[in-house]
Amino acid sequence: MSTATARACANIALVKYWGKRDAEQNLPAAGSLSLTLGALVTETTVTFDPRLSTDELVLDGAVAGPAETARTSGFLDLIRAEAKLATRARVTSTNDFPTASGLASSASGFAALAVAASTAAGLVTSPRQLSILARRGSGSAARSVYGGFVRMHAGHATDGSDCYAEPMTSSLTEGVRMVIAIVGGGAPKTHGSRDAMDHTAKTSPLYQAWLELVPHDLAAAEGALSSGDLVALGTIAEANALAMHASAIAARPAVIYWQPTTLALLAEVRALRARGKAAWATMDAGPHVKVLTSTGDAEAVAAALRPIASEVIVSAPGGPVSVST
Numbered sequence: 001m002s003t004a005t006a007r008a009c010a011n012i013a014l015v016k017y018w019g020k021r022d023a024e025q026n027l028p029a030a031g032s033l034s035l036t037l038g039a040l041v042t043e044t045t046v047t048f049d050p051r052l053s054t055d056e057l058v059l060d061g062a063v064a065g066p067a068e069t070a071r072t073s074g075f076l077d078l079i080r081a082e083a084k085l086a087t088r089a090r091v092t093s094t095n096d097f098p099t100a101s102g103l104a105s106s107a108s109g110f111a112a113l114a115v116a117a118s119t120a121a122g123l124v125t126s127p128r129q130l131s132i133l134a135r136r137g138s139g140s141a142a143r144s145v146y147g148g149f150v151r152m153h154a155g156h157a158t159d160g161s162d163c164y165a166e167p168m169t170s171s172l173t174e175g176v177r178m179v180i181a182i183v184g185g186g187a188p189k190t191h192g193s194r195d196a197m198d199h200t201a202k203t204s205p206l207y208q209a210w211l212e213l214v215p216h217d218l219a220a221a222e223g224a225l226s227s228g229d230l231v232a233l234g235t236i237a238e239a240n241a242l243a244m245h246a247s248a249i250a251a252r253p254a255v256i257y258w259q260p261t262t263l264a265l266l267a268e269v270r271a272l273r274a275r276g277k278a279a280w281a282t283m284d285a286g287p288h289v290k291v292l293t294s295t296g297d298a299e300a301v302a303a304a305l306r307p308i309a310s311e312v313i314v315s316a317p318g319g320p321v322s323v324s325t
């Protein structure tokens with residue numbers, strides 16, 4: 001029996017991933033850029049046990065359903081093929097935040113699973129190989145292998161060998177915070193992001209415009225990171241999130257993640273900016289609003305959002321994935 005436990009932080013994209021160029025290899029149609037969050041952590045233990053006849057998944061203390069177990073098992077097959085191993089595994093995973101609610105649990109989940117499973121299987125892997133492996137589980141998971149600001153490359157290769165994430169150094173890293181305003185108590189999301197991005201790509205008249213926009217936003221965000229310009233980074237992040245949602249809202253039928261409270265939070269973020277605070281909103285495949293801010297303004301932003309949201313979490317940037325045996 002061999003076992004390993006990994007801890008990975010979720011990440012929130014400032015330039016979003018929304019659409020694939022290859023669903024089987026899970027290759028994104030464009031790059032993305034994110035901030036890893038220290039307050040949203042998944043811990044996953046993988047034990048390869050010869051007594052097991054099937055893979056087992058326990059998620060937040062409960063036996064997972066067949067769809068989640070099959071997705072995990074399919075991912076473990078990639079590692080078994082690489083390690084020339086037939087043994088089944090027991091996987092236990094806990095999130096310290098609401099699962100599958102648009103809070104990037106698949107990012108931290110598959111990053112932790114990739115590292116725990118490959119370590120338990122005895123594979124020696126570089127961070128880049130781990131990022132490529134995590135991407136096979138979930139595109140955003142490739143970014144959670146690293147801490148701080150992270151850039152994901154879309155790549156060109158059909159086998160995905162140039163489709164990985166890399167950390168980006170910036171003078172902004174120490175001085176930023178993300179304020180996470182949870183809407184609706186973290187209820188499960190209405191449309192899974194995998195199906196919703198595929199539906200957007202197939203039916204939205206705005207999808208092509210979205211794809212053409214991303215490289216420009218990436219270049220501008222990278223420029224803001226290298227010059228340490230938080231205002232520029234925040235402005236791009238909010239505009240990029242709105243463009244992603246515009247493409248999804250224009251899908252037929254529409255994919256709408258926002259609830260009335262989402263819009264109330266967006267209005268409060270604009271009001272905070274009007275009062276001179278550093279505050280820029282981003283939203284993912286759920287109703288929650290995440291606000292990029294500075295260490296100095298984080299408490300004021302959290303205090304303004306608390307009366308509107310169900311719960312508010314203030315997160316510092318998180319570190320890279322870690323593993324122990």
Ligand code: 2P0
Binds near residue numbers: 012017018032
């Ligand atoms: C992101 N999201 O960049 C974007 C923004 C949601 C909105 O990455 O199909 O769960 O597993 O590769 O990574 C969520 O999509 O999708 C996501 P798959 P994933 O964070």
